[in-house]
Amino acid sequence: MADAEGLTDRGLNAVLGVEWVEVTATRVVAHLTIDERHLQPYGIVHGGVYCAVAESAASLGAHLNGVQHDPENGAVGLENHTTFLRAVGAGSEITFEATPLHAGRRTQAWQVTIRDEKGRDVAASRVRLLILRPDSV
Amino acid sequence: MADAEGLTDRGLNAVLGVEWVEVTATRVVAHLTIDERHLQPYGIVHGGVYCAVAESAASLGAHLNGVQHDPENGAVGLENHTTFLRAVGAGSEITFEATPLHAGRRTQAWQVTIRDEKGRDVAASRVRLLILRPDSV
Amino acid sequence: MADAEGLTDRGLNAVLGVEWVEVTATRVVAHLTIDERHLQPYGIVHGGVYCAVAESAASLGAHLNGVQHDPENGAVGLENHTTFLRAVGAGSEITFEATPLHAGRRTQAWQVTIRDEKGRDVAASRVRLLILRPDSV
Amino acid sequence: MADAEGLTDRGLNAVLGVEWVEVTATRVVAHLTIDERHLQPYGIVHGGVYCAVAESAASLGAHLNGVQHDPENGAVGLENHTTFLRAVGAGSEITFEATPLHAGRRTQAWQVTIRDEKGRDVAASRVRLLILRPDSV
Numbered sequence A, B, C, D: 001m002a003d004a005e006g007l008t009d010r011g012l013n014a015v016l017g018v019e020w021v022e023v024t025a026t027r028v029v030a031h032l033t034i035d036e037r038h039l040q041p042y043g044i045v046h047g048g049v050y051c052a053v054a055e056s057a058a059s060l061g062a063h064l065n066g067v068q069h070d071p072e073n074g075a076v077g078l079e080n081h082t083t084f085l086r087a088v089g090a091g092s093e094i095t096f097e098a099t100p101l102h103a104g105r106r107t108q109a110w111q112v113t114i115r116d117e118k119g120r121d122v123a124a125s126r127v128r129l130l131i132l133r134p135d136s137v
Helices: A002-008 A011-016 A047-067 B002-008 B011-016 B047-067 C002-008 C011-016 C047-067 D002-008 D011-016 D047-067
Strands: A019-023 A028-033 A074-084 A093-103 A107-115 A121-132 B019-023 B028-033 B074-084 B093-103 B107-115 B121-132 C019-023 C028-033 C074-084 C093-103 C107-115 C121-132 D019-023 D028-033 D074-084 D093-103 D107-115 D121-132
Touching: A011 A047, A019 A047, A028 A047, A047 A074, A047 A093, A047 A107, A047 A121, A047 B047, A047 B074, A074 B047, A074 C121, A074 D074, A093 A121, A093 C121, A121 C074, A121 C093, A121 C121, B011 B047, B019 B047, B028 B047, B047 B074, B047 B093, B047 B107, B047 B121, B074 C074, B074 D121, B093 B121, B093 D121, B121 D074, B121 D093, B121 D121, C011 C047, C019 C047, C028 C047, C047 C074, C047 C093, C047 C107, C047 C121, C047 D047, C047 D074, C074 D047, C093 C121, D011 D047, D019 D047, D028 D047, D047 D074, D047 D093, D047 D107, D047 D121, D093 D121
Parallel strands: none
Antiparallel strands: A019 A028, A028 A093, A074 A121, A074 B074, A093 A107, A107 A121, B019 B028, B028 B093, B074 B121, B093 B107, B107 B121, C019 C028, C028 C093, C074 C121, C074 D074, C093 C107, C107 C121, D019 D028, D028 D093, D074 D121, D093 D107, D107 D121
């Protein structure tokens, strides 16, 4: 997973402790064990955690997908829409699975299912991305 | 800002280093100085940071707004929709301003403008929340 | 489909010519044959048509789902998020399939897949709804 | 308003009876008098009407904005996110005002405020668009 590591082991992903289970151009799976840093004041997972990891997973997949067309390509997020479905707390094991709804040359749309260790949907995201060199948004 | 502090100094908000500039039932302003922990792999702000702080700001405002109707009320996020407009990097000073589009008794909708130190829009969020006691989503 | 007909044969649904293929509390399928009234100026399907039929399908399903808990219940839309994936024109046969991501007592979230006659995704929606009597939003 | 008319007097816009009050590259205002064709089964405005007119207004503005850069440009919608705030019925006079949050060369993001004759927010939209020749999505 050399490519993925270069893209995933720094910044916000490192802060949140995201573990990458599978990283390909058509499927990205990430895992998070919920602890204090992921919580909002009521002691449940902060919605922003779902948004952030979904964004990471979709961006990583779109990047890998985009470089198939041109090795210079990058993917930048345009829109992130995340739906919150169930409140869970510390100790939960959350799995994010991102797959492309549409993988075009100019834009991609990825959907991300987000489930706890019991397989229950806790959130769901859709991320729209523009395929570009990263400095030309 | 006693109420606000109880709601803001732990968990993800602490991890991200969010500073609260103004916290009322009709306006919440937060500030973030961008450093390594806020970045994605290309060295620009991770979209999830915008989602997360917008969610925090809207939730805090909706909570304060909701307790005006009933002190037992809490606010839980239903949907977070964040639009990314401009890539900025480390050293940027980002201001989030959340105001209610609709502050009903059952649901609230807050919009969040997100600007850099030059006043440029870098992202924009809308957060929909359900007004409830936190354990009864 | 007596219940469904009472809810579907007037207003915008009639104007758009929506055909209801299956209407239950856990799955709603609608069909549309694209003609002039569904188009935008470039001659492709207007994005609002996807939003509108997705909203109808989700609302109908959420209504049927909600009345299982209380016959007085209604469902009102809070948020509609629709992603456009592929441009199609007049003569296309579009199928909308709505299923619940979450069917709670207070809110529901439905996802809607939207495909053409070749089974290609042309759009995708998510609709969040509040379960309520219709006059008490 | 010759350009605008060529883009607005057919298809779904004609079906819905949208009136164009102002159409420029930086502001589009549309008006709708609510009647039976705009309603959902409970007798209130169908959420899809808000989505659709917002999409039309944003697309029209983005088109006019995009052709400033290149007369061949078109604008195609990528995402439509509409928030519903207040239920209104037949006889309401609804005004849509679309302005750009971001008007880039590659993508644009427009926000649309939607108010009734009393100036109350009834819905709000954000539309993301790709700037392209229409046949090259």
